[in-house]
Amino acid sequence: MTEELPLKKQIVSIPNLMGYFRILLIPVIVWRYLTADSIEDYRIAAVIIGISGITDFLDGFVARKFHMVTKLGKAVDPIADKLTQGAIVLSLSFRFPLMAALAVLFVIKEGFMGIMGILMLRKGRMLNGAMWFGKVCTAVLYLVMFLLILIPNIPMTGANILIGISGALMLLSFLLYIPVFSKMNREGGSQK
Incomplete structure (x- = not known):
């Protein structure tokens, strides 16, 4: 390790370089989406999101497979994820009004996660990665964002x-x- x-x-580890690359793709994704004026432009934005998603998968795979997991990487990866998700949700809210409500919920959820993570770290505790329900939520969010960008003429319904x-x-x-963090706070230690 x-x-x-x-x-x-x-x-400069390879997985961390991929995380930085994902962060650098964020303004490119937002720019391509917000300035799109043809179906081809939207599809290019969707391809860039796909590249970001593949890089997200690869950085974790490479880190685990080649024993390149680092403390820095454990910070860079979720930061890249949340910045990417937040930027895309916000961008989509300009076109899909209901996405604005999702953006508010996203900020509340991720704000809670960030604050609780910091509070637990100060007590020497840490959530060891996302729980299954967090992973499902993230996967569905990415799928929905990808589809809304890939199919720009989707009916509003x-x-x-x-x-x-x-x-x-x-x-x-x-x-x-909420109960996961509550249990961590009561019992101490890490949660898997």
Whole structure:
């Protein structure tokens, strides 16, 4: 494991470089989506999101497979995820009004997760990765965002159904994380 590596070597590890790349793709995704004026432009934005998603999968795979997991990477990966998701949700809210409600829920959920994560870290505790319901929520959110960008002429009713499903799963995930953090706070230690 490379957690004992000096910070300089952690910074340039392949998985961490992929995380930085995902962060750099965020303004490109937003720009391509917000300036799109043809179906081809929307599809290019969707392809860029796909590249970001593949890179997200690969950075974790490479880190685990080649023992390149670092403390820095454990911070960069979720930051890249949340910045990407937040930027896309916000961008989509300009076209799909219901997405604005999802953006508010996203900020509340991720704000809660961030604050609780910091509070637990200060007590020497840590959530060891996302729980299954968090992973399902994230996967569905990415799928919905990808579809809304890939199919720009989707009927508003269809878009609202997709956004509603994603919102329901996000709310469920938020509510299920509350007892996880509560248990961590009471018992101490890490949660898997």
